[in-house]
Amino acid sequence: MSIPGVPPPVPTELLRAEDRLSFVYLERSVIHREENAITSTDGEGTVHLPAVGLGCLMLGPGTRITHAAISLLGDCGVSVVWCGEQGVRFYAHGSATARNSTLLQRQAALVSNTRSRLRVARRMYQIRFPGEDVSSLTMDQLRGREGARVRKIYRQHAERVGIPWSGRYYRPGELDASNPVNQALTAGNAALYGVTHSVITALGCSPGLGFVHSGTSRAFVYDVADLFKAETTIPAAFDAAVENTESITSAVRRRLRDYVVETNMLARCARQVQSLLAETSRDPGDDWNRDADDLQLWDPDGGVDAGKNHEEGTA
Missing domain, CATH: 3.100.10.20 (CRISPR-associated endonuclease Cas1, N-terminal domain)
Incomplete structure (x- = not known):
């Protein structure tokens, strides 16, 4: 029928x-x-x-x-x-654009091994320190370098827009307890997490399998979002803080929205995720045929064909 x-x-x-x-x-x-x-x-x-x-x-x-x-x-x-x-x-x-689990399996394999997880985490920090060699630094050293970098970026943008800056302050559920810049940073980061979350799920990856972050269902979201904050939410937050607007949170979200559209950030973010999981600097487009519906049976020596009888001697 x-x-x-x-x-x-x-x-x-x-x-x-x-x-x-x-x-x-x-x-x-x-x-x-x-x-x-x-x-x-x-x-x-x-x-x-x-x-x-x-x-x-x-x-x-x-x-x-x-x-x-x-x-x-x-x-x-x-x-x-x-x-x-x-x-x-x-x-x-x-649903998801990915028709097979190649990227997801790659992500799970990399995050489940201490050495490969450290390699990917270092590559994430390397992106933030172009031209520098971080391959021999420990995670503790990398976290310290990153903290100093972010504090410097905060100071630079505060000087650029001409407002005082006393440090990052955020307490969950108490947005109004912080100053306007910190309110804008909190709202902008929340919006950026939504953007990166949409890319990660579209690729068929797991939002919860992070390399730098862990212990939350959005660990990988925070990993990827941190790669873009210096060029997105931080400048947007300081710009929004000096605007004469009734809602600073709406202002920073509009700025981020425009940036996402104007710089084609979704496509850039997707390429970055693929490159990190491929552990290569090449364009990963040809490495992952994510449209192939490739059903197989698992075997320690590699995948074998599904949909057939594997009894010995069976025709």
Whole structure:
């Protein structure tokens, strides 16, 4: 008996992840399906998006999506993220662009071995200290260097905008207890965590398997976000603190939102995650065929074919 409706695309018909649009953000619209395309309808009309060409669909405020649209996105391996304005906050996600577990397995293997975990952690610190050799430093030494670097960045931006700075202060649940700059830093960092969380889940990685951070379900989110703070939330927070605005938290989120869009940060963040897990400085695009549905059976000597009888002598 044939199944009614348009048949879903098979894996060989799907574009590789690096050939897709990195993400599409929609807000205040109704998302539906028309054959193998996603439609977005708002007050200005209807836009058609080929589902097979999407990497990540980000649903902002005011969006409604139909069952048929979600079904198509799942068949095409598109990550769906429910988020705040311009993807700045992460609320939930469904499916993932990754069609196999290659990156996830690589992440788990690296974080489960002390030596490889230390290698990746050092590479994360190396990104923050370009031109310097940190390969022989201990984690304690690296944390000290990073602390000094961040304090210097705070002082530089305070001098740039001409406001006093007495240090970073943050107490969970007590945002109003800190000064305007610290309030902006807290709000901006929370938004940045949402951005990096959406990238990590879209790649099929685990947000909880961190290399520098541990003990929380968002450890890897904090790892990746720390690579971008010096160029995103820190300058945005000091700029927002000198604005004449009623809501400093909204101001810093808007600045971060604009930065994400203007610098194509989602794609850059995805490449950074892949490069860290590949432990290579090369473009990792060809290393991870994340669109391949490669079901295998585990074996100590490597994967073996699934879907067949492995009894000796069986034809």
